[in-house]
Amino acid sequence: MTLSLESMLQLSIILPILTTLAIVATGNKPNLREAVTIISSLILLYLSVNLYQGIKQGESISVTWWPLLPNLQISFNIEPLGMLFALIASFLWLITTVYSIGYMRHHEEQNQTQFYACFAIAIGSVMGIAFAENLFTLFIFYETLTLSTYPLVTHAGTEKAKKGGRVYLGVLLGTSIVFFLLAIISTWFVAGTLDFKPGGIFDSDVNTTVAGVILVLFIFGIGKAAIMPFHRWLPAAMVAPTPVSALLHAVAVVKAGVFTILKVCLFIFGIDLLSILPTTQFLLYLAGASVLLASLVAMRQDNLKARLAYSTISQLGYITIGALLATSAGVIGSSMHIATHAFGKITLFFCAGAILVTAHKSKISEMRGLGLQMPITMAAFFIASLSIIGVPPAGGIWSKWFLLMGTLETEQWILMVVLMISSLLNIAYLLPIPFHAFFSKNNIPFANTGTKIKEAPLASLIALSITTVGCVVLFVYPQPLYELAKAILATPE
Amino acid sequence: MLMGLYNYWIVVVLMMVGFYIVIAHGNLIKKIVGLSIFQTSVFIFYISMAKVDGGTAPILADGITQYSNPLPHVLILTAIVVGIATTALGLALAVRIKETYGSIEEEEIQKKDNLDC
Amino acid sequence: MLTHLPVLQVIVPLMAAPLCLFLTRSRLVWLFALMVSGLAFLISALLLQQVMTSGIIIYELGGWDAPWGIEYRIDHLNAFLLLIISSVSTVVLLAADTSIQKEIPAEKHSYFYILYLLSLAGMLGIVATGDAFNVFVFLEISSLSAYALIALGKDRRALWAAYQYLIMGTIGATFILIGIGLMYQMTGTLNMHDLSIRLPEVAHTRTVFTAFAFVIVGICLKLALFPLHLWLPNAYAYAPSIVTAFFAATATKVAIYLLIRFTFSVFGLSFSFTALPLHILFLVLGLSGIFAASIAAIYQKNVKHLFAYSSIAQIGYMIVGFSVSTTTGLMATLLHLFNHALMKSALFLALGAVMYRIGSVQLSQFQGLGRQMPITMAAIVIGGLSLIGVPLTVGFVSKWYLILAVIESGWWPVALLILLGSLLAVVYVWRIVEMAYFRPPLTSNENIKEAPFSLLVPIWILVMANIYFGIDTRLSIEVAQAASQSLFGVNP
């Protein structure tokens, strides 16, 4: 079967939507339904890898659909950053699917068909975001992503889920309608185009105040990047089933946010313009504050998922900082951090979910000694924590290294200190968890079960092992990732 | 000016009396009466503008050269019909309101509606 | 026959209405009315096509040339409106037979269809005509039938709402009549085109100014422009569902059409916007309408009330686009005219389905409906998303142009306010979503099933139109642009 790269690109967006239909059609037969999901996620991964090969050979792949509004096409084009995002997303979708089959069945959740269907739409939207050729297309998929994940977040259907969903939708839809859309229309008005172009689309003599305001609108508008003060939706979304949280935090939603920020910084404003805008510095400090504050809040959380959520907010700040630094090191660091954080965070969430379904624990204080019961899970947790902190032998160190380089290059000393402190805080709030799980034997709430090993469902276990291995691989063999990240800036002008 | 516009000024007063009855009175029948006065006054206004000094009714006859303008007459014929149609419908509504609410006073009807809510 | 399309457009439903009395069974009357409305739709589509290819069509009634006779003058704007009205009417009628079974006593069914057709013909007549007084006559046809249709609602409050509407509507019509009289007095003509030529000579007079003010206020009453909107919520809430769906989509649109026609074509842009400070006036009224009505919508207990208030807010958007008075602004208004007709008819028709099954549209009755009537509720959700302005629905398209128009004029804070207004829409739409999906069904509603097929089909035709015209915007944008440009005197 020889498909042109263009049709592969289109297929990778359409496939998940077709999958949705298939899932709904096969809703009554769980086995068939999940087989459909797995097969299509395999195909999607295959498509992404092929596209990646194409990109590596320097081919340019772009497709234009139809103009939604005059001169505003829905069109797609693959560049390295998008490719990177698409690869991560399609790979992790496969893993998450495997994981959720174990999780959902074990947990006996209701409405699983709705769950898988929305899941597939969400991935389709992510693909659309990753490959979008212009801001307009990106925005459309950005919104479909928000809406398709809403039923996932409120899956439980309880009063608490309703409240969480309210915040989730309120913040994401609110910021995107009020700020993001305004920023897009303003850009359209000022620059006359919305196409992503290396080096930006604004004229060199553009009024920097106006551009600066637009930048602020963008950063505030992209609520998915969870920059404080628009971060509330992330902890609120923790009411979702764990695979959803994993998806939100590692794969789809937050990554779509920071990805969009990177895209906007690089291809709408361009590094050169970005560095002279009057508001950049302010936004950098805001992101820095976000990093630090979120870490501090994370320390105070006893609920594991909530702690991980705040940790995510803090890590997203890193990526935003990298994008706003407007240096090559910063950009490389940011893009690599998308990948390394994705693997690290998804592992952590998988572990949290595994603990919940197996030991029915969600509070950190109750997890002492759990390592004896669930050694593989807790070991994976440990390695993933290292990746988030940025210590060998996990991939996180590389991205953090480049980010630090970026701050050094631009002599942003305060931010450098912020990053360092935050890493220390990471240690303080992540490492005690596996540590206590393995070594706090005195205060074991599991005394009656003894040390009998009772691990998570097999599917979940496989999934979390793979992502853990991924963390390590990213440390040992970061070359392809680095190449891809470097290629982002090397795109011919 | 006084003689030239006197007619129109009176018409304005008539219109406003009708308008006042519509918006200030609470009785549904009275409101429709007000509407009638309001509309009839507008008719008077139209007909006034059609008049020519020394003219006669626009029915062609020998020996007459000056006729009043027939167009406003035509318009007002239509408007009168519209007026009676509105009045009939309004009264029908008032009758039904009386049957279901037991009153044709605005305040009492509002009060009953508020109780329903 | 093609040359007679303009008059057929109005005459067909107008003469079909009395014919209904000759049919005995209400099912037959329905089929007949549906056929007639479908024919009107076909005619309007042909008309639009004719206008798009060959420009303005003039039709002299009675063979008398204007200004002595009455002429129909179809340009892009009219043709667009005719299409909106006749298409919505047809789809809504499709659902009528089923819906009115439960809302209107059987012996009144034929009157219902007669009045419906008269109302349709009245609105088409207002839009098609090029004569100011003829506007008044057809305005009354459509209004009188509207009062009666609203009064057919089950609740006794429908009577009171219809009465209030009658009073307000008649005041509005009389104001318009006064305005037309003053214009006639200063120019001697009633033909709109002729007026637009003769008015500039006397534009400086106080009489013309007064005429303008009266026409505008009269239209705004019909338009339910904030703060003259008080008649609208109850009228929409207590009318039979079919009537609400039809009027919400068309009645206020016709008033907006009149506003545009009188300010742009008859009085002329330069006069209209200098005689009265329309820019700032309509901007302020539009924005306050958006906010006041959206906030009121949030607190409604009756979902029909809720969407009625939302309609007032949406009128605010159209008025803001109008107040910008640039080609883009007007285009945004026209697009929203079309798009809002699609949204609201879909939503109110879906409420009709709920009414059919439950017999009430109180918000509290929506508990658990997401499970019991999933297809209907999905329609309401999509309609709601469109109302919010989510991409890939029609609501997004019009909002996009509105913001663009506002930014083009440099009114940045207004853009922000408009977007904030959309957030309020999120709130009121989501109240329904949460009620339907996050609560268990009421015990009294346990046996509620999905709405019958005959209701779902028209609802989903409209919902699909909401999505289709949100994705393929060529038709609506092209027509709106052509209409807007021709009003500004630019040759498209």
Added chain:
Amino acid sequence: MESLIDIVLLAFLVGIAFAIVWMKDLLAVIMLLGIYGLLSASFFVAMDAVDVAFTEASVGAGISTLLMLVTIAMTGRSEHPVRHKPFLALAVVIITGSLLIYGTLDMPYFGSAQAPVHQHVAPRYINDSIEEVGVPNIVTSVLASYRAFDTFGEVVVIFTAGMGVLALLSVVRRPKNTTGDKARDIAKIDLINDSMHEQHLVLRIVTKMLIPFIFLYAFYVQFHGDYGPGGGFQAGVIFASAIFLYAMLFGMSTARRVINQSFIQLLAAIGVLLYGSVGVVSLLNGKNFFDYSALSVDPIAGQHLGILLIELGVGCTVASVMVIIFFSFADRKDNGQNLESNGIENNLKENNKK
């Protein structure tokens, strides 16, 4: 002299209008409104608008007064005093009024032949209508030919009102109207008739004699509209008023037996259709809608025929809709009293006591 009449009439109108504001007794208000209508009709005569005066007299003073009287018979005749302070209403009225006064300042003076209304459009009607339409009454030729479409709209408006009133007020006839019931109904009617005979013998006999003349007059007005004031609308109203008179004196049930509900509805529809079909015929003959010259070889003859037919349509619809409206109100009233006071018999007893 003319202006004196003018001033006196207007002064009367203002006086009556203010009196209506203050009156609390609705019966008096309605009578005053009737007088208001009559006075304005007289004013229209003074303004040379004879056709309008005719219509206003029959409608403003006649039909609408009658309808209002029937209505207050059902709703009660006293108005509650206005409790809230009418300052807001007063302010709105004063602002509107001042705006209008402001608008009058640049108006052409009353009666001035130089006014634009007499310079543009109208001259053609006055000068050429006799050649183009061939009817001496210019109002008729404008109404029925130049602006025939407006008049068609007017007929439809009245038809709409008829349908609206029916939709609102039509009384559900019980299907169990078996022969026995019918017999009882007839007996009831006879009972009323007898009692009426005793009471209003003179009135009834006079009415019986009058009715043919009223009909005759209606026909005269109907067909003479081309030459003098009058036409389908006025004729229709006069025709209907004869029927009202009959119904009032002989009782609704008797009137119902003479005039069948569905028949009268169809008649209303036929009027509209007759009017419209004249237009359709001209369409089919390849001319524009309502172009009467298509109706005959000779354009003027065509105009005459067209005007005759549409006036007939107008008369037909107006008369039947007026009857429909009046009957609906009157039926509703009887029905309401049925509910309140155990049927007609009680009323009869009351009447007999008097």
